[in-house]
Amino acid sequence: MKIFYSGYWKTEDVDSQHPIEADHSTTIDIFWNLDDEGSFLGVKVNEEMVFQVINNKNSWYAEILNTNTKEIQYSNLDHEKIEKLLDGVFRNEKTGDVSKELKIVWQKGSL
Numbered sequence: 001m002k003i004f005y006s007g008y009w010k011t012e013d014v015d016s017q018h019p020i021e022a023d024h025s026t027t028i029d030i031f032w033n034l035d036d037e038g039s040f041l042g043v044k045v046n047e048e049m050v051f052q053v054i055n056n057k058n059s060w061y062a063e064i065l066n067t068n069t070k071e072i073q074y075s076n077l078d079h080e081k082i083e084k085l086l087d088g089v090f091r092n093e094k095t096g097d098v099s100k101e102l103k104i105v106w107q108k109g110s111l
Contacts, residue, residue, distance in 0.1 A: 001090065005030055007039020007055070016042055024090040031086060043089055051089055053082050064095055064106070073106035 002019035008030045014020050019042070022030070031041050034055050042052040048068045054061045060082050064073045077085075081102050088098035099106065 001027070002044040003027055003030070003042060004044075005034070005039070005041045007034050007036050009033060009035075019044055024087070027086060027090070028083065031083065043086070045089055045095075051085065051095065053077075065111075070111040072109050072111065074109065075104055075106050077104065 001022065003022045004014045004016040004019040006013040010033065027041070027043065031053070034041060037055055037057040040052060040054040042050055044050055048066055050065045050067060052063045052065065054063075056076065059076045059078060062075050062077050062082060062085065066072070081104060084102055085095065085098055085104075088095065
């Protein structure tokens with residue numbers, strides 16, 4: 001999948017306009033090493049959906065963005081739930097199904 005990120009200490013940042021191809025293990029490694037507040041990771045799930053997480057120091061702000069409609073779903077989650085959502089994304093599972101299993105309540109909004 002295509003990913004972009006900021007704040008990963010091993011490499012330079014990757015801009016959302018120029019995402020790179022990454023496998024599941026690379027993406028999880030990047031996620032686990034985003035230690036600084038404000039660091040983030042984005043995964044292009046498909047042409048219209050992006051899953052993004054931002055380090056909020058004590059929690060993670062997670063967002064599912066529909067780039068066509070500009071609608072978002074967002075929630076503050078812990079590390080474990082973000083990792084399970086990323087696992088589901090890489091298994092091509094619907095985020096709604098994984099969210100129900102994890103009992104995640106998403107807020108809805110738009111850009």
